[in-house]
Amino acid sequence: MTAPVRIVRGAAAALPAVAVVAFMVLFFAWPIAGVIARGFGGTSPAGLLGEVLGSGSHRSVIWFTAWQAAVSTAATVAVALPAAAAMARLRFRGQRLMRALATVPFVLPTVVVAAAFEGVFARFGLAGGDGVNLRHTVWAILAAHVFFNYAVVLRTVGAHWANLDARVEDQARVFGASRIAVFRRVVLPRLAPSVAAASAIVYLFSFTSFGVVLILGGPARATIETEIYRYAVVRLDLETAAALAVVQLAAVIALVAVSNALERRRATVEPASSPAAAPRRRGPGLIANLTVMALILGLPLAVLVERSFAAGRSGGYTIRNYTAMAERVSLLPDTALAALGNSLAFAFPAAALALLVGGAAALVVLRSDSRGALLGRAFDIGLTLPLGVSAVTIGLGFLLVLDRPPIDIRTSVIVVPIAHALVGIPFVVRTLVPMLRTVNPRAREAAAVLGAPPRRVRREVDLRVAARGVAVGAGFAFAVSLGEFGATSFIPRRPETLTAPLALFRLLGTPGEALRGQAMALAVALMALTAVAVFVMDLWGDTRRGAF
């Protein structure tokens, strides 16, 4: 073989890596760099940042962001851990369906979750007036975060738990350990890596949560994320917004690094073979779990559906809220129905793009597994960063840099699917990589020995195994696009860029029974679309592996 042939081959092999890097540099690194430049900008370097950090009100926002995330995480773990146990250690009819259903909240658009909780507060008289007021309180935020992240803990810990050899627990019982002692001394220590990994992710999500905090927290309860939005979009103070985004970025990078480290630890302790299933007693434990699950996950959604048919103060039920979606409302540039149409139209290219870039990225991560571990880690962090780097920061970055050369597309419609894809990519990568890692390296070698060249091996072996992962990843990316709110809220408002979450936000934020009813109807429609996308993919793909 001659050298030029090798070089051409090498270049061809490097193509996916180059494409991924180009996309990420152009649409992620470049905007983020823009944010950082602006954040440090101003007259004296770090002057702006110092101002932000020095301000008492900003400091209290940062503090609130940190502690609400911590409490959200603790509450989520406390609520979801028993359910994870039930999922892992019990076998019951409809279990697969339950797991799929429990995942729905996680992929629901944040604005829909917010709408559901607003609905609950309204329905049970918790929205002020004479009784208790939960609207615009930290309680509302915490409840929504538990609701939203329940599935992360359930799936991550549940999958790990199911893989733990139950015979070890039986062995401990034989030695005379009580059930509680077994849990404390035998189960929990082995489970710790996945609990830690799940907690890190939940903390990250709660830290950067946007839609939920913006709507449920109201003006009274702000996190860094909502402050960035308020400064940039409402007050048009891009400098302060960028400085806050730099603070956010620093925190997120640290959190992502911790999360990835924990994730790797979790990956290394996962036993290779799953032990024989050990069905345990059903009974009160299971019933209690299912009740809690139904209450936490089901109630808000049920109330949301009920509210969407409520006929306002007159009482009774109607489909008026739904038919109203086809009508123009003065505060929206187009009808709610058109917004739904736009969202669907954006979701397809966004999911395709996320799948393309995410798929290539997964291959690169995998290949770097075997080679330089350092490069692999750098890639891993680089790719999970957008998962943590809030959508709002990305939106702000787009606002800051995409309106001038080299890429002047801020006012173009294509900026929407690109932003959505960017938010979806980490989900695709995180679904695909664990699946690809299950491919037996011997199977690859067997294919090579049987005469398959390297590219053929990837197609014939890896892609076959990852096919289900691709389905699940596509479902996630699609759902992410449908519900994307943070980045989209920075995109100039025009009829053709009005997405369903944006319309929903505007409707929710405006007083008036009719608009509220329509908001609930729109939320239900959006929820249905998202749920169908993910639910179908989830039932299809085998997702016992993979965190989310």
Next chain:
Amino acid sequence: MLTVSGARVAFGRVAALDGVDLEAATGEVVAILGPSGCGKSTLLRAVAGLQPLDGGEVRWDGEDLAGLPVHRRDFGLMFQEHALFSHRDVAANVAFGLRMQKIDASARRRRVAEVLALVGLAGFEPRQIATLSGGEAQRVALARSLAPEPRLLMLDEPLGSLDRPRRDELTEELRTLLRRLGVTVLHVTHDHDEAFAVADRVAVMQSGRIARIGSPADIWHDPRSEAVARFLGHANVVTVGNDGAVPWGRLSAPTGSAVLRADAFTRLDELPSSTGDAVTGNVADVRFRGDHYELILRTVPGNFALLARDPGAATVGETLSYSIDTTKLAPLEG
């Protein structure tokens, strides 16, 4: 014809292959026998091209294979754990190599059916991999390796995962099949019975080197080194001094250490003093071995393990004498 010369592979400071020389003539079955960790799998991987060499070379009919990537060597390798494609059915697994050779679908189907029949799995085409038993999976893996008619077939512990009866049965089948096909084979195993049953020649591998190579009978009768002798299961290593001096008397054998096969002993009815080609000792243990017994005889120089068709009246603690057939004594080198 396969020629491996001076093959070296190092993992960090550990040399997995430490200068391996090996030849396999066309149509020859060569077993590579050694304990786990001796480098035998690495040798196969190196020949297949999956493991780059740090030194030495692999040639086929004189052509150096260094620049030839795995998929173009036209070799077959059956992995220890079979490495079947679990997401495909049996037919697709077996047909994989044929597809890579761009053989058309109807010819492929014929060949798959043919090879499956050969390994005794006729009609297994639509079966899913997960539904196969260990023995069936092993045969499918073999059929998959055979289907593209590789010029060299490498089998890495092909019977490793099977229980004893299946193993013995399949060893026989494999032997017959390989003979019939006339394919060149490298067969890796840690079981000398399997190696002896299957191979024309056996290469005993130890610490990354070929310690001994020859026909099964050669190796068994003349292991040459104590390490090889012990690995094959020879327990009686004696040191012969000048004029055949041994601790219990004299032996008509050349000076140096030697291995005494278990069947070299014949029980004597009377108890003479331990002189000449005979030994007297206490029975330390009688071990049931199926069609024979192993008797452990404790003597002054140490224990002898000897083969007894019938332990007769031998009971533990009894004093017995045995004559030694010195034609069943093999001098060791070094």
